[in-house]
Amino acid sequence: MDGKFKVGQPVRVKASYPPGHRRTPFYIRGKRGEIERICGAFPNPEELAYGFDGEPKRVLYRVRFPQKHVWPDYRGPERDLIEMEIYEHWLEPA
Amino acid sequence: MSRAMQELLEEKGVITAEQVRARMEQYDHDFPYRGARVIAHAWVDASFKEKLIRDGKAACAEFGLDIEADKLIAVENTPQVHNVVVCTLCSCYPRALLGMPPTWYKSENYRRRVVREPRAVLKEFGTLIPDEVTVRVHDSNADMRYVVVPMRPAGTEGWSEEQLAAIITRDALVGVTVPKPVLRGA
Amino acid sequence: MSHDHKLPSDMGGEEGGAIDTADHGMKFWEKQANALRNTLTRGKVLRLDELRRAAEDLGSRYYELEYFQRTTEALRTVLLEKNFFSEEELKAKMAEVRRRYE
Numbered sequence: 001m002d003g004k005f006k007v008g009q010p011v012r013v014k015a016s017y018p019p020g021h022r023r024t025p026f027y028i029r030g031k032r033g034e035i036e037r038i039c040g041a042f043p044n045p046e047e048l049a050y051g052f053d054g055e056p057k058r059v060l061y062r063v064r065f066p067q068k069h070v071w072p073d074y075r076g077p078e079r080d081l082i083e084m085e086i087y088e089h090w091l092e093p094a
Numbered sequence: 095m096s097r098a099m100q101e102l103l104e105e106k107g108v109i110t111a112e113q114v115r116a117r118m119e120q121y122d123h124d125f126p127y128r129g130a131r132v133i134a135h136a137w138v139d140a141s142f143k144e145k146l147i148r149d150g151k152a153a154c155a156e157f158g159l160d161i162e163a164d165k166l167i168a169v170e171n172t173p174q175v176h177n178v179v180v181c182t183l184c185s186c187y188p189r190a191l192l193g194m195p196p197t198w199y200k201s202e203n204y205r206r207r208v209v210r211e212p213r214a215v216l217k218e219f220g221t222l223i224p225d226e227v228t229v230r231v232h233d234s235n236a237d238m239r240y241v242v243v244p245m246r247p248a249g250t251e252g253w254s255e256e257q258l259a260a261i262i263t264r265d266a267l268v269g270v271t272v273p274k275p276v277l278r279g280a
Numbered sequence: 281m282s283h284d285h286k287l288p289s290d291m292g293g294e295e296g297g298a299i300d301t302a303d304h305g306m307k308f309w310e311k312q313a314n315a316l317r318n319t320l321t322r323g324k325v326l327r328l329d330e331l332r333r334a335a336e337d338l339g340s341r342y343y344e345l346e347y348f349q350r351t352t353e354a355l356r357t358v359l360l361e362k363n364f365f366s367e368e369e370l371k372a373k374m375a376e377v378r379r380r381y382e
Contacts, residue, residue: 182292206296
């Protein structure tokens with residue numbers, strides 16, 4: 001399925017804090033990374049959690065972040081990375 | 095309470111005791127042994143390893159295993175990169191490939207700390223990664239499941255897949271340790 | 281910007297202590313609870329997403345309960361929501377199970 005973002009594209013996770021079931025951890029909100037791969041399209045877990053069918057499916061990406069972008073006090077080398085899955089509606093172009 | 099819930103659901107015809115028993119058996123006797131066999135096979139068969147990295151679920155299916163998750167992402171350790179997996183939000187884990195997650199994987203301190211100070215956490219497991227090697231943390235936070243493909247240690251040349259599987263520990267497949275080329279027993 | 285909504289489960293990056301690196305395995309009831317959960321999700325009786333949400337909504341109890349106690353509480357919440365049984369039926373069955381093992 002084609003999504004809005006391409007592999008390698010710089011993206012930012014929305015700095016948004018809605019209540020309820022989200023699969024976007026607090027620590028990554030507002031952070032800048034790049035698309036590592038497109039995982040496919042899946043029913044939206046934020047809807048599934050409340051008994052709805054989660055349709056239409058949403059595109060899921062893996063996003064790669066340098067650790068130094070995520071933690072101001074990161075103590076490891078600059079090359080260290082953290083990667084996770086972020087749904088398209090949580091991303092904006094960076 | 096879970097015993098009571100199970101009995102009520104059986105009485106109402108939602109599930110059977112046999113279904114629950116069969117799953118318990120699989121978790122005890124089947125799932126925990128699969129991961130090491132898959133990785134041992136990847137170590138001896140380069141084209142299988144490449145398939146595993148490209149599409150973990152399909153490669154496992156080819157190997158005769160249904161990993162039950164939507165997708166499996168196999169991340170490969172190299173001399174330049176060391177991978178480690180966590181689920182900070184709960185305890186997502188490739189259960190049908192590795193069995194139940196260890197208590198430390200589900201613990202609050204692992205979930206809190208490994209994303210922010212992975213090298214310090216790895217050290218607590220006795221694993222020291224030099225600064226020249228990238229540590230890549232994977233937070234398994236949505237629908238993907240992860241398995242680490244460790245590097246095959248030197249000193250295992252000519253070993254059978256069974257011998258190789260015996261040194262591939264569950265902890266190495268999560269990425270907190272690396273396999274050691276030590277055969278126990280005869 | 282409010283961080284009031286940070287759920288107890290959303291703990292990545294928080295301060296934490298030493299990790300108990302031993303695997304303490306599972307007690308029999310935990311294996312049974314796990315198998316029950318898995319049978320229900322595989323049978324599409326309920327979704328893992330619903331169970332996660334129910335666990336997240338435990339509030340301060342999240343940290344008071346152990347892992348499989350949370351699983352069991354979440355199962356209870358979702359099964360009640362979906363009307364598979366009532367609170368009264370569950371209480372009665374729990375009393376019956378207790379009597380059996382005493």
